[in-house]
Amino acid sequence: MKCFENRDQRCVFDDDIVNDCIEKMAAADGIVLGSPVYFTDVTAEMKALIDRAGFVSFANNGLFRRKVGIAVVVQRLMGATHSLDTLFHFLFAQDIIIPGWSPVGIGREIGDVEADEESIAAAKNAGKNVAWILKALKR
Numbered sequence: 546m547k548c549f550e551n552r553d554q555r556c557v558f559d560d561d562i563v564n565d566c567i568e569k570m571a572a573a574d575g576i577v578l579g580s581p582v583y584f585t586d587v588t589a590e591m592k593a594l595i596d597r598a599g600f601v602s603f604a605n606n607g608l609f610r611r612k613v614g615i616a617v618v619v620q621r622l623m624g625a626t627h628s629l630d631t632l633f634h635f636l637f638a639q640d641i642i643i644p645g646w647s648p649v650g651i652g653r654e655i656g657d658v659e660a661d662e663e664s665i666a667a668a669k670n671a672g673k674n675v676a677w678i679l680k681a682l683k684r
Contacts, residue, residue: 548600548604548605552604555567563593563597563598567598570598571608575612575613575614575615576614577616577617578617579619581619581620583624584624592631599635609639613642613643614641614642615644616629616643617648617649617671618632644675644678648667
């Protein structure tokens with residue numbers, strides 16, 4: 546509960562990159578969360594980031610509220626739905642605006658996703674949606 550005592554937009558654990566990520570997320574207009582699927586969920590590192598960043602955000606009056614965000618995952622065989630659900634729950638809990646469908650890449654080896662034309666097209670479209678909403682909000 547140190548987040549609620551300190552209210553300094555930082556996690557009390559300061560021995561990794563999470564506070565740097567929180568600072569960048571707080572400064573950004575848009576947030577893209579991406580993870581490979583490991584054992585049908587996001588990586589442990591991503592889970593640690595969203596758990597800790599989410600708690601810091603709650604302690605600091607909704608640090609990420611009304612930003613625009615998207616989730617992207619890459620799977621080999623299965624687990625994309627659950628992984629996206631994990632990321633979406635973070636985005637929803639933070640009152641982050643989600644502009645539509647999130648891309649799911651398919652691949653196992655480095656570079657496999659680059660050959661997945663549908664996923665690349667979906668990722669580009671998702672990026673365009675984020676940019677469009679951000680531009681519309683600036684008007």
